[in-house]
Amino acid sequence: MAIKFTKYHGLGNDFILxxxxxxxxxxxxxxxxxxxxxxHFGIGADGVIFALPGENGTDYTMRIFNSDGSEPEMCGNGIRCLAGFLADLEGESRNQDSYRIHTLGGVMTPQLLADGQVKVDMGLPRLLASEIPTTLTPNEEKVISQPLEVAGETWHVTCVNMGNPHCITFVEDVAAIELETIGPKFEHHPAFPQRINTEFIQVVRRDYLKMRVWERGAGITLACGTGACASLVAGVLTGKCDRAATVELPGGPLQIEWSEIDQRVYMTGPAERVFTGKL
Known part of the structure; x- marks a missing residue:
């Protein structure tokens, strides 16, 4: 069976659509x-994304398999890429600039902007320990600046679920973090029964953060949209940043806002088509 695909990336976080x-x-x-x-032996990507029929009144359903075969609930860069892919599929018949997309992490709404960027309503951040999930605090408490022992060192972490789980820690210099060594130890720490995405954040200014990420099921990636959203939320909760900021990832910047009006998180960034093919 031949299957057509399109390769997309969002700030270097790349996917097969x-x-x-x-x-x-x-x-x-x-x-x-x-x-x-x-x-080396395949197309090469951080994950495979499927555009499926909508569920429960949504326009489409998104599912994704990571490069290790695991299935995350959601992917921020991936959903921007999916929005661009859907616009390509619909072509001249497209009559809308936004889509309601069902994911395992809830309904997300990406909007195609005139400048080629994609703005996504990422929904409400979930902050309780039971919603991460983690054993760092009692189930109905938030996890803010909690101590966590990893690799013989105490890290102060804040946890946020943005459709998938994130553990955020603030550091002086993100470039000094040995991600390939420390990342897996966070991901598989017993405090996170469903594993965890981990973001290391350097606060340059209150409106400018630098981020490096170890993604659950994918390892080191150039960008993570849900992670950027979770990191801004963590920065606000700990008093380190404003409610709107640029989050600089190795692949480039994302604009993140945690709205004071509706408490929803909005992410704006690119989604670029690389090539199409048949497998």
Missing amino acids: IDNRSSSLPVVTPEQAIKLCDR
């Missing part, structure tokens, strides 16, 4: 996704 609108189940298995994401 597949038109899966004719079926409610992904046409590629997790095992096949691992092979497709291999950068």
Whole structure:
């Protein structure tokens, strides 16, 4: 069976997009996704994203397999790429600039802007320990600046669920963090029973953060949209940053706002088509 695909990236966080609108189940298995994401023997990507029929009144459904075959609830850079992909699929028949997309992390609404950027309503951040989930505090308490022992060092972490779980810690210099060593230890720490994405954040100014990320199931990536959103929320909760800021990732900047009006988080950034193919 031949399957058409399109390669997209959001600030270097790259994905294989597949038109899966004719079926409610992904046409590629997790095992096949691992092979497709291999950068030497496959197409190469951080994950495979499927555009499926909408559920519960939404326009479309998004599912994603990470490069290790695991399935996250949501992906911020990925949903921007999906919005661009859907616009390509609809072509001249497209009559809308925003989509309501069902994900395992809730309904997300990306909007295609005139300048080519995509703005996504990422919804409300979830802050209780039971919503992460984590054992760092009692279930109905927030996890803000809690001590966590990792690799013989005490880190103060704040946890935020933005459709998927994040652990954020603020550091003096993100460039000095040995991500490939420390990242897996955070991801598989027993305090996080469903594993965790981890962001290391350097506050340059109250409206400008630098971020490096270890993603659950993907490892080191050039960008993480949900992580950027979670990091701004963590910065506000700890009094380190404003409610709107630029988050600089290795792949480039995202504009993040935690609205004081509706308490929802908004992410704006690029989604770029790289190439199309058939597998």
